[in-house]
Amino acid sequence: MSTALRRPVDRLSEPFDVVVIGGGITGVCVAREAASRGLRVALIERSDFGSGTSSATTKFIHGGIRYLEQYDVAVVRESLRERRILALGAPHLVEQTQFIMPAWRWSKPATPLIGAGVALYHTLSFDRNRSAPPSLRIPTPRWLSRNDLLGRVPWLDPEFLQGGFAYHDTLNVHPERLLLAYARSAAGAGAVLVNHCEVTGFDTEIDGDVVIVKGVDVVDRLDGRPHRIRASVVVNAAGPWIEAVLGPIGRRLGVGVDRSKGVHVLTRPLGGGEVKDAVFARARSGRHVIVSPWMGKSFIGPTDTPMQIDDPVTCDPEDVEQILETVNSTMSPVERALTFDDVELTTVGVRPLIKVDDATDAVRSADTYSASRRHELYHHLERGVANLWTIAGGKWTTARATAEDMVDELFVHELSHVKERSFGSRTAPAHGTFAWAEDAEPFLVEASNELIAAGVAEKAAEIVVRAHGTDYRRILDLVTIDQRLAAPLDGTDEIAAQVIVAVVDEGARTLADVIDRRLIAGTTGRVEERTLRAVARVAAPVLGWSDETIDAEVDRERRRREVIDAHWRTRRP
Numbered sequence: 001m002s003t004a005l006r007r008p009v010d011r012l013s014e015p016f017d018v019v020v021i022g023g024g025i026t027g028v029c030v031a032r033e034a035a036s037r038g039l040r041v042a043l044i045e046r047s048d049f050g051s052g053t054s055s056a057t058t059k060f061i062h063g064g065i066r067y068l069e070q071y072d073v074a075v076v077r078e079s080l081r082e083r084r085i086l087a088l089g090a091p092h093l094v095e096q097t098q099f100i101m102p103a104w105r106w107s108k109p110a111t112p113l114i115g116a117g118v119a120l121y122h123t124l125s126f127d128r129n130r131s132a133p134p135s136l137r138i139p140t141p142r143w144l145s146r147n148d149l150l151g152r153v154p155w156l157d158p159e160f161l162q163g164g165f166a167y168h169d170t171l172n173v174h175p176e177r178l179l180l181a182y183a184r185s186a187a188g189a190g191a192v193l194v195n196h197c198e199v200t201g202f203d204t205e206i207d208g209d210v211v212i213v214k215g216v217d218v219v220d221r222l223d224g225r226p227h228r229i230r231a232s233v234v235v236n237a238a239g240p241w242i243e244a245v246l247g248p249i250g251r252r253l254g255v256g257v258d259r260s261k262g263v264h265v266l267t268r269p270l271g272g273g274e275v276k277d278a279v280f281a282r283a284r285s286g287r288h289v290i291v292s293p294w295m296g297k298s299f300i301g302p303t304d305t306p307m308q309i310d311d312p313v314t315c316d317p318e319d320v321e322q323i324l325e326t327v328n329s330t331m332s333p334v335e336r337a338l339t340f341d342d343v344e345l346t347t348v349g350v351r352p353l354i355k356v357d358d359a360t361d362a363v364r365s366a367d368t369y370s371a372s373r374r375h376e377l378y379h380h381l382e383r384g385v386a387n388l389w390t391i392a393g394g395k396w397t398t399a400r401a402t403a404e405d406m407v408d409e410l411f412v413h414e415l416s417h418v419k420e421r422s423f424g425s426r427t428a429p430a431h432g433t434f435a436w437a438e439d440a441e442p443f444l445v446e447a448s449n450e451l452i453a454a455g456v457a458e459k460a461a462e463i464v465v466r467a468h469g470t471d472y473r474r475i476l477d478l479v480t481i482d483q484r485l486a487a488p489l490d491g492t493d494e495i496a497a498q499v500i501v502a503v504v505d506e507g508a509r510t511l512a513d514v515i516d517r518r519l520i521a522g523t524t525g526r527v528e529e530r531t532l533r534a535v536a537r538v539a540a541p542v543l544g545w546s547d548e549t550i551d552a553e554v555d556r557e558r559r560r561r562e563v564i565d566a567h568w569r570t571r572r573p
């Protein structure tokens, strides 16, 4: 079965076992799990795969050490188990990273308590190195003396600094690409995935007191055409938008999520670019930031601000200010404080958190910062709606586990009559993975050399092999046939062949789809108009864009980016 994402809209008229609403990491993992276990699956995403919360993360596949403060041990343990599974399943897209948790004399919690937390975190990851190659083995945490710490992270404020705890977690190098890899695994297992298609309602029938869901109504946002999709069961995996998707049905179901806005900023590298470790710094204010060295820069965040359902998802000047204030307050006076001018890019996402009212355990809390990151599956039959489930909460890290739970439930309830195919998602590599549980480095070097021999510049080759994994061969074929496709796209280190693959194999339909979620250009810095135009020119013949359409698309995308940028840069008096 082809793993290509080709928007097979014509197949939406087929009957499905399950329709998944939402192409974030949760929906994509459900589609992969369900299709791999033998179900006929359609996944509908109103915008692009991963364009919601799933591309706005801190870029870590992690246990979430700070959730230990909320005694959320179950979430931490599950996440640590998943951290290992994801790392072994896509070693080209995940990397072990050393984290430093600095301890100042004024730190809260106090240093011994931080140490106890780090030790417990490590203990909970007891299976961390099972089947792991040396490059993915997680070492035992250690205490770094003040001098050692300042040697590694010179930007930290030395005053009252006692030292720091060093422990490991896993970097999700390009979450957009890893999500895409799972989407392609789902397609390879037979799922029909359609982006730019919006679920607008449910096809229902009333039987006494019960509303029976028979499918969903959708509108293709590219041509405006409506479709009705028939399915035995519908899974609502729309993240922060689960209530909006439920519409009027939702009123009798009473489900929802608490929303919390999370912002990150991308800045010049702190410490001059030599720092390898991520720093989990908690300031005197009690706020924390994670400063990650990423793509030669510093990726810093997140914020955690409760928001209402109708609040716009925008990065505001106050969000940037809060991050800069927090990180600056942990910095050495020798390091130049970060200002708005150092910020190249911001990301913003909304956490879909379990509603506080629904919390049934010890993690009840009134603020989103300390809210549980566990997931919940709502079976709406309990409230008189048949054939409908909603997923709330969860993390990127635990999406596979959430999906496994969800599909287990489907086989117990609505789809108990369907013959299940055996599939072990815990040991199944993501699409594009060179080899499960093997060091990716030798593969990456070899693949990169092949591309270089075919005329691809070294830097581009490095990006391609990491981002595309085994699909580098597709790029290799393209540049072999047409050398012009090895040319760098104006203003980036990436090449034209990647744009072809984005549009032909990876379902990209807009400039933002290509630049922000297929290439890495949109995530590593500000994108200039010449890059938009270069991408548009390569994509145009495949997408059937005329010269006028190219101009219009470039103009629209340029303005969209300017609005986002101007919004957070314009400080209120």
Ligand SMILES: Cc1cc2nc3c(=O)[nH]c(=O)nc-3n(C[C@H](O)[C@H](O)[C@H](O)COP(=O)(O)OP(=O)(O)OC[C@H]3O[C@@H](n4cnc5c(N)ncnc54)[C@H](O)[C@@H]3O)c2cc1C
Binding pocket: 021, 022, 023, 024, 025, 026, 027, 044, 045, 046, 047, 048, 049, 050, 051, 052, 053, 054, 055, 056, 057, 058, 059, 060, 061, 062, 197, 198, 199, 200, 237, 238, 239, 240, 241, 245, 260, 261, 262, 263, 264, 302, 303, 348, 349, 350, 351, 352, 393, 394, 395, 396, 397, 398
């Ligand atoms: C700032 C921040 C940092 C984070 N950092 C991490 C981290 O480092 N590690 C980690 O594990 N987790 C992290 N998380 C949590 C993680 O990102 C989320 O839990 C996860 O991405 C949620 O995925 P999702 O698929 O449920 O939601 P989403 O990714 O939001 O997907 C829902 C999708 O549904 C679609 N949709 C909505 N309405 C419709 C409709 N009517 N029809 C069709 N489609 C529709 C949307 O377009 C969207 O793409 C972070 C979250 C935030 C906000």
